[in-house]
Amino acid sequence: MITCPNCGFNNENEHTTCWQCKAPLRGQSQGKRVKGTRDIERALRNEKIKCMHGLFRVHPCEPCGRGQEEAAQYQHSTEQYGMDVLLAAGVTTDRTQALQLIRVILAQNKPA
Numbered sequence: 060m061i062t063c064p065n066c067g068f069n070n071e072n073e074h075t076t077c078w079q080c081k082a083p084l085r086g087q088s089q090g091k092r093v094k095g096t097r098d099i100e101r102a103l104r105n106e107k108i109k110c111m112h113g114l115f116r117v118h119p120c121e122p123c124g125r126g127q128e129e130a131a132q133y134q135h136s137t138e139q140y141g142m143d144v145l146l147a148a149g150v151t152t153d154r155t156q157a158l159q160l161i162r163v164i165l166a167q168n169k170p171a
């Protein structure tokens with residue numbers, strides 16, 4: 060069983076991408092866990108893409124006074140930044156896949 064580093068879903072061993080969120084479960088080498096998950100989490104905590112309340116800037120934040128419109132302006136830069144983080148961590152070498160993955164991460168961290 061492989062636990063998805065992105066959503067925590069428990070996948071069958073033969074799966075290379077998460078059944079639930081389609082995040083890559085491991086790199087090229089067999090049986091190795093995705094490396095750098097901690098690094099990714101740390102990098103994604105960067106104030107460039109998150110406000111002091113721990114919310115991604117692409118989401119509105121009331122204490123910050125960041126509305127829907129302002130939040131939308133961060134979409135592109137946040138995706139680019141997140142993509143670079145995932146690529147640098149070696150989660151994937153495919154920019155399209157990295158973009159999809161960061162979009163999943165952003166969507167999952169949407170405030171309730």
Ligand SMILES: [Zn+2]
Binds near residue numbers: 064066067077079081
């Ligand atoms: Zn997943």
Ligand SMILES: [Zn+2]
Binds near residue numbers: 121
């Ligand atoms: Zn905030």
